[in-house]
Amino acid sequence: MVDPVAIGFGAGLVLVFVALHFARGTGWEATADISEEVIERRASTVEETEFPEPGSRAVGGGSVPAGAIATGDEDGELEGGAAAEEETSPADIPEDEVEYFEVEYAKEGDTIEVANNQTVLEAGEDNGWDLPYACRQGQCVSCAGQITSGGNSEEYVTHDDQQMLDDAELDEGYTLTCVAYPKADFTIETGEAP
Numbered sequence: 001m002v003d004p005v006a007i008g009f010g011a012g013l014v015l016v017f018v019a020l021h022f023a024r025g026t027g028w029e030a031t032a033d034i035s036e037e038v039i040e041r042r043a044s045t046v047e048e049t050e051f052p053e054p055g056s057r058a059v060g061g062g063s064v065p066a067g068a069i070a071t072g073d074e075d076g077e078l079e080g081g082a083a084a085e086e087e088t089s090p091a092d093i094p095e096d097e098v099e100y101f102e103v104e105y106a107k108e109g110d111t112i113e114v115a116n117n118q119t120v121l122e123a124g125e126d127n128g129w130d131l132p133y134a135c136r137q138g139q140c141v142s143c144a145g146q147i148t149s150g151g152n153s154e155e156y157v158t159h160d161d162q163q164m165l166d167d168a169e170l171d172e173g174y175t176l177t178c179v180a181y182p183k184a185d186f187t188i189e190t191g192e193a194p
């Protein structure tokens, strides 16, 4: 005969094992969450590093990535510095290498010599004329003038980072006098914006 008590005891044991099984499974997921967090942190560190990793990581230690990143920044600065050197401003031309050009300020009724390390605006101001300007950085058109000698204004001046005039306007002779350094003789109508 089958003992009902034994059947009940056996069923109870099975239920306990099943419960323990699921309880262990639930507890394990917390570890998985922590692993994901660590992986995300490492991933974000790798994104900031734009050069091969093994060399820097082989040294070991938490401080190495910071040093390695600093090295990357230094490289960036060197590249930036090199680019800056290539784009030196005419304002940096040393005095013993300066050339002068005849610039006729039509509205002011005079022709003056302007050094190629001086802007058309500064030269006019030094001559006592009250010429228009605002930002003095090539970022507005307050100081604009029109070179009437014919052709593109950049045949006569070097713009040091003008950001306002497009190619068509340059072709019409427009220039931003605050960032325009002469490189030829020309006539300019000051106070003329496109």
Ligand code: FES
Binding pocket: 132, 133, 134, 135, 136, 137, 138, 139, 140, 141, 142, 143, 144, 176, 177, 178, 179
């Ligand atoms: S004053 Fe603003 S561009 Fe010359």
